[in-house]
Amino acid sequence: MSNYDQQSEDFLNSSVLGDDFFNEIVEKKLGNSRNGFKLQLILLSPATGKNENYVSVLYRAKIKIEMIETNEKKSVDVIIKASLTLEEMKTLNSFHRERAIYEKVLKSVKNIWFEIAAKVIKFGPQDVVFKTNPYEIIVLDDLKAAGYEMLNRKVGLNMEQTKMLLMKLAKFHAASAILYQESGKIDDHFDRKIIPLFPEEGSMIDASRRMLEAFETSVRNNEGFEYIANKISNWNVKKFLAAFTNVAEPMKCGFQVMNHGDVWVNNLMFRFDHETNSVNDVLMIDYELSFWGSPAADLLYFLITSVEDNVKVEHFDTFISFYHEQLSESLKMLKYVGHIPTLSELHIDLLEKGFFACSSMTGTLFFAKYDSNEEFSMEIFLSDEDNSEKLARLYDNDNYKKAMHLQYLPTNQILYTTIN
Template sequence: MASCSRHIWDGEFFLLLTAAGMEEVKQEVDDISLEFVKTLIQKDIGEDEIEVKNFRTERATEAGDNFSTVIYRITANYNKDPKIEKTCEAVYIGKFLPVQPKQRELVQQIMTFDREVVVYNDLIPAMVNLQKEKLGRDSILVPNVPQCIYANGKSTPIAAVIMEDLFRKGFRLADKYQGLQPDEVRLLMEAYGRYHGLGVFVDRHSDFSSRPIFRDNPFETIPEFHDMMRSCLNSVCKVLEEIPGQEENARKMKDYVVKVDGGRERLFEFIGRKGKLLTFLHGDCWCNNMMFRYDPDTGAPVEIKIFDLQIVAYGNPCRDLMHVFYSSTSKETRKQKSAFLKLYHDTLISTTNNLGVVLSYSYEDFLKEIEDHEEFGFLVAMFIIPVILAEKEDIPDYTKTDLDVDEFIRLREQQLFTRGSSVIKQRLVDIVERMVEIGVF
């Protein structure tokens, strides 16, 4: 596989909170050996008789790239036939355990790395293999996710998630400051329609949805989350007070914060909410957790991959949609929301029909549930927008600086009141105005 640019993995739902890993051990990338790299290449290309000449590892991200996981590039030179001196190159991206102790401790609570390992080792293969087993098919519907070469949550041989390189295949990130554009959103709606439809199929033919790792809300285990959520909402109220014409909206939002007691339980209520359709969710739905391949002549997006599957959960798919609409699109793009949602629903139904699953989930039912989840999108956006849209130089390197809740709050305050761009404030204002319009507060 090709190497991955440092931008590929830029972003996670709770950007300064999530991390990959379980055990408090040294940095696992140091344990990579020739034999381990040989195993990766053998699994990737499906050939056993190879000879690895050499390999190197290097950081695939820079300080301030919005990461709490440790991302490395692994580049190896090898021969397929030891008798022939023709050298091939293999390049992979590996996600490794964080080096800071507080990050590791947090991961023991929210199990982000273990979840991603289960998704790549069990859930994604089930989406493919159950089609062969239950439907007897050779032509398989596959989800729009990267190929995973290796996923292991244990320290033996190495705890890591190692994947293909999307960048060398022509994929790149959308502009997070501009937000997803209509053509990009359309590809995403089709990708989510297919992914959620495959999730429904797996749910009908397995017990995956009963696994606690997909059922539990990992953020309930974070004691500081209540104060963090309240601080996030209150800081947005302060921003509104300083913007001419937004004083009344600031007052309404203040009343809302009091009504929902800071927002934590309200957010968790949405996370636990059921509905007419349940499936496996992406969970971390913002624009830096997806990449697009663009037509070299027209510049139009033609293919999408979604990744960072650390918060995959079993729940209402409207959460994924409202998460991405309010975290990663502009007000102008959301004017086409009805068309986007129709495309999503059409893709979902065509996918489940193709898989032999008949859903009793009309477009009208779907729109009602979307309407009921707009507030969820608002809560997520208020929490993450000031951080995910922060300038790179403002975000500490969390491989060198350990996690601290006060630091998270400080960064948000800095972006909102001192260094924050007009883009951040306009995004927040647009979303608040929408909540006033639909009567959330």
């Protein structure tokens, strides 16, 4: 049994998941004292499949209750997210950061849209309960119960779904720019210059080195990619990790936004109109890596990791222009008083911060395209054991190689120049 599976089992068998915990959830969700209802049945099931989540355990909970005065039966649906206790993951400070997003940022940007533009816009699930001992736990509304669904990470998003996300992302970024003008950075954990995402030494650095080596081997094994493989061989871990700090800088014009920080398919929930089979909303989840910086970070990360391969390559510049239109329009609606970046300024910023796309390709794109029955976990990267052969085998899968092949085509300036 892997460390991840053991921790998941330990969590399920812990005293944390007792009546007091579930009573508190129902109280917060319904606004009723626990004296007014009684627990009837609690159903727990994994919220993600194998190889779908790497730093937390997530469970879907259906809490069935009976109201004492009326005997009415009700059901409360939530997601229970517990941070893993791997020491390496604790250095990311993900719980503190995500809690601050739910308690401060999401509520604020929603209020900004309502108060200034009279629009009700939701960006993520409603938080319900937070716990810090003995586990770091966030309890959220279950979006699936509200009709939202996660799409296939191996395939990626089509044109319509991509534009829907870019529209929502632009609105989030715009409101966050207003928020920064009003309240500053809010929390030091959103400033990577003060609290870097990764320590300078330790197992996370070693994990990144192993990831880079496996990535280079995978690229080198692609016929006709020798030139690119030779370029990649000159990368080093410091340059690789510096990309995560460089994107946390404002644009040269001074514009900056709150980046979600981990915008990929598994962190998006879509709602469809099933009569027309068209998407009508999308919400973002898992705000563990959010930070202030250039919008180039979310744009590069999302487009590289989460859009259908052919759609991404053919329409990359179109998506950038569409996002810019949505951002500019949103900033004007919210009466933003600062400089609104031009499309040219955004293009320049994307090129200057383009190496971040390479970091996304070696890590999250691999997770998104991973298509094997062989079990995979972050422990493979973090282990002191020599897993080089296994990593090379995991990276050498056709779904991932096809995505990489298309992304390095010299027809796309931004993608192609990132290898330098």
